[in-house]
Each structure stands twice: as structure tokens, then as C-alpha cells.
Amino acid sequence: ARAAYAQPVAKSALARGFANLFTRNAKLDENLLDEIETALITADVGVAATTRIVDDLRERMNAREFPDVPALVRALRGELMALLAPVAKPLRIDPEAKPFVLLTVGVNGVGKTTTIGKLAHRFQNEGRGLMLAAGDTFRAAAVEQLKVWGERNGVPVVAQGQNADPASVAYDALQSAKSRGTEILICDTAGRLHTQAGLMSELGKIKRVLGKIDPRAPHETLMVIDGTTGQNALNQLRQFNQAAKVTGLVVTKLDGTAKGGVLFALAREFAIPIRFVGLGERLEDLREFDPEAFVDVLLP
Numbered sequence: 001a002r003a004a005y006a007q008p009v010a011k012s013a014l015a016r017g018f019a020n021l022f023t024r025n026a027k028l029d030e031n032l033l034d035e036i037e038t039a040l041i042t043a044d045v046g047v048a049a050t051t052r053i054v055d056d057l058r059e060r061m062n063a064r065e066f067p068d069v070p071a072l073v074r075a076l077r078g079e080l081m082a083l084l085a086p087v088a089k090p091l092r093i094d095p096e097a098k099p100f101v102l103l104t105v106g107v108n109g110v111g112k113t114t115t116i117g118k119l120a121h122r123f124q125n126e127g128r129g130l131m132l133a134a135g136d137t138f139r140a141a142a143v144e145q146l147k148v149w150g151e152r153n154g155v156p157v158v159a160q161g162q163n164a165d166p167a168s169v170a171y172d173a174l175q176s177a178k179s180r181g182t183e184i185l186i187c188d189t190a191g192r193l194h195t196q197a198g199l200m201s202e203l204g205k206i207k208r209v210l211g212k213i214d215p216r217a218p219h220e221t222l223m224v225i226d227g228t229t230g231q232n233a234l235n236q237l238r239q240f241n242q243a244a245k246v247t248g249l250v251v252t253k254l255d256g257t258a259k260g261g262v263l264f265a266l267a268r269e270f271a272i273p274i275r276f277v278g279l280g281e282r283l284e285d286l287r288e289f290d291p292e293a294f295v296d297v298l299l300p
């Protein structure tokens with residue numbers, strides 16, 4: 001797992017910030033804590049989580065708990081792990097659910113369509129039968145993209161005409177998946193409508209009609225979040241969570257310019273399971289979130 005994270009995450013702002021910290025002859029002093037603080041803030045860890053980590057390290061440093069810098073780094077690692085471990089809960093496909101309905105939500109551009117392709121690829125590799133519902137009827141291109149992807153990969157896609165009611169698409173798809181005995185149904189949704197209120201009420205409606213067929217559906221409301229957007233990602237999650245109780249997260253684009261710290265901010269503020277992280281554009285670049293591998297790569 002560490003190898004999968006090593007390349008992409010090593011380039012992140014947080015990894016770079018930490019790497020710089022300990023290269024010079026760092027001493028156990030206030031300067032070191034300042035640099036850790038700067039690295040955390042710069043990488044979008046958020047003020048609240050950063051302050052807690054640094055205050056705790058300071059207290060332990062002043063109590064002479066650390067014999068040397070590596071001991072402090074180990075303590076920092078422990079702090080980072082303690083933030084992430086509670087949200088590292090992989091997605092479990094309930095075998096009782098027939099089908100298991102996965103509703104994907106998130107604003108345009110975060111990588112939602114790519115993530116649906118990656119998830120479908122993953123489920124196919126696990127030998128699971130699946131179906132897609134093209135519920136982003138606001139964007140003709142999104143419906144088309146999903147259809148093309150489905151054809152190429154042999155996955156049935158339920159779609160209706162442009163501007164169709166996405167709740168009706170979801171309803172049809174669930175009926176169809178049920179009658180075919182499909183294991184997993186992935187329902188796409190719009191990432192943008194004319195108004196924010198419209199988007200949120202649409203999500204509510206989709207959930208209600210799914211629930212009419214199966215009271216437990218959707219079994220997972222998976223929100224896709226762009227890991228490069230920092231504070232903005234937190235605002236998006238706040239809004240979507242209000243409208244459509246989010247049960248899991250995928251944080252994309254943690255490769256490249258991602259700061260990486262947003263994972264800690266998300267974990268601290270929401271405590272919603274982080275199911276997967278996106279570490280690149282290829283189908284294979286969706287990984288189950290592994291906090292230990294992630295933190296290991298960050299720290300020198």
C-alpha cells in the first residue's frame with residue numbers, strides 16, 4: 001500500500017513541508033514547532049487541527065518527553081494517525097442489499113465521472129455485476145460520457161433523454177437492477193443546477209424515490225471531493241451533507257499539486273469515512289484510503 005501512495009503523495013505540499021523540516025540540523029525548540037505549524041497550515045490541515053497538534057507537541061517537548069528530533073517526529077506521526085484512523089473505514093458492499101445502491105454526489109470538475117469509472121472498474125475486477133444510472137441529466141455530455149464508458153466496458157447504463165428527471169432515471173435503474181439481480185447500482189447525480197437550492201432538492205428527491213423501492217437505498221451516499229481545493233472542499237461537504245446525508249468520501253487529485261492536508265481537516269470536522277483516494281487519472285489510481293501508508297509517506 002505504501003508504494004501506491006509513495007509517488008503521488010511525496011510530491012504533495014505537506015510532504016515537501018515536512019521534508020524541508022528535518023533536513024537541516026533541526027533542534028528540539030520553538031523553531032521546529034513553528035516550522036511544523038507552517039507546514040500543516042500551508043497544506044490545508046486547518047487551524048483547529050494544527051493548533052491542537054502543535055500545542056500537544058509543545059507540552060510534551062517542554063515536559064522533556066522527547067530525547068531527540070526523531071522522537072518528536074514519531075509523536076507527530078501518532079497525532080496525524082490519531083486524526084485519520086477513525087475515518088479510515090473501507091466501503092463494504094452489503095451482500096444482503098440487492099442491489100447495493102451507491103449514489104455519487106459532488107460538484108462539477110471534482111472528478112466524479114472519472115471516479116465512477118474507477119469504481120466500476122474496481123467492482124468489475126472483483127467479479128461483481130453492476131449497472132450505472134446516468135442521473136446527471138443537467139449535462140448532456142455527462143450522460144453521453146457514461147453511456148460510452150458503459151458500452152466500452154460492457155456495463156449496462158440506464159439513461160433517459162436530455163433534461164429527464166434524474167429521480168425518474170434513478171427509479172428506473174433501481175427497478176431494472178432489481179429485476180436483473182444486479183449486485184451494485186451506481187447512480188450519478190448532477191454537480192450543478194441553475195440554483196444551489198435546486199441541486200439540493202433534487203438530491204433529496206432522488207433519495208426519496210430510491211427509498212420507495214428499497215427503504216435502505218441508497219446504501220451509500222458517496223461524495224467526491226477535490227483534494228486540491230482546501231477550505232472550499234469543506235464548504236461543499238457541509239452543504240451536501242445537509243441536503244443528502246453523506247456516508248462516505250472519495251478525495252481525488254491527491255497526486256500532483258494536492259496539499260494533502262485537507263484529509264485531516266475533513267476527518268476532524270466531519271468524521272465521515274474516507275472510503276477512497278484518487279491518486280491519478282488512470283482507472284487503477286483509485287485506492288482504498290490507508291492512513292498509515294499516507295502518513296508514512298508524508299514524514300521523513
Ligand code: GDP
Pocket residue numbers: 107108109110111112113114115191252253254255256277278279280281285
Ligand atoms: P466531474 O466534472 O466531476 O465529472 O470531473 P471529471 O471526472 O470529468 O474529472 C475532471 C478532471 O479531473 C479530469 O481531467 C480528470 O482526468 C481529472 N481527475 C479526476 N480524478 C483525478 C485524480 O485522482 N488525479 C488527477 N491528477 N486527476 C484527476
